Amino acid sequence: MPEHERSHFELLGLAERWAIDPDALKRSYLKLQRQFHPDRLGALDPALRRSAERRSIAINEAHRVLSDAIKRARHLLQLRGLVTAEEGTVNLPEAFLLEQLELRERAAQKGEDLARLAERVAGDWDALGRAFDAALEAGDLTGAEAVFHRMQFVNKLRIELERSRQHRQGNESIAAD
Numbered sequence: 001m002p003e004h005e006r007s008h009f010e011l012l013g014l015a016e017r018w019a020i021d022p023d024a025l026k027r028s029y030l031k032l033q034r035q036f037h038p039d040r041l042g043a044l045d046p047a048l049r050r051s052a053e054r055r056s057i058a059i060n061e062a063h064r065v066l067s068d069a070i071k072r073a074r075h076l077l078q079l080r081g082l083v084t085a086e087e088g089t090v091n092l093p094e095a096f097l098l099e100q101l102e103l104r105e106r107a108a109q110k111g112e113d114l115a116r117l118a119e120r121v122a123g124d125w126d127a128l129g130r131a132f133d134a135a136l137e138a139g140d141l142t143g144a145e146a147v148f149h150r151m152q153f154v155n156k157l158r159i160e161l162e163r164s165r166q167h168r169q170g171n172e173s174i175a176a177d
Contacts, residue, residue: 007079008062018073018133020066029063070155073132073148082141090149100153107157107164114168118161125154 009016012028036055065071077084103121106112128151135144 006058008065008075011058011062012066014066016076016079018069018076018129018136020072022067025063025066029059032059069129070152073151076132076136077141077145077148080136080141082145084145084148092149092153096150096153100157103157104160107161114161114165118158118165121154121157121161125151125158128154 007016012025012032014020014025014028033056036052036059038049038053038056065075074084103117107114107117128147132144132147132151135141135147
């Protein structure tokens, strides 16, 4: 089967699940790149070299998508024929949105314990990942898509918390100097 018709999971030899082992992903990627990278196959005739280049591009794209939790979830939905709506066009439950707003406001407060808040959000993230995989395994694409949209919000919050934490650490080290 041509590379462009295979799932990224299949190409890298991984199970089609959202929860993947990052080390297994890296090992598979590096093994395939060692095997098919065009620079390692310089002595090939031009047709075989072009084939190796196409395969290397497909391997890089698969790694790029599967390394990102949101892109990986979107890919899983697309493999099942579901095209996800853009984030701003989705109606999420008001209670969820209010909770996200409250967490963001807490993260912006000067005295807030960002480590504890990040721990809370990490727990939410893990629970969403499990719910996403469970919905996919049950064939509940509507449920998986709903979880996916929540994942997008929580992932943005995770990123914001990490940036805030780094910013505070930078300011604390400047103040200590």
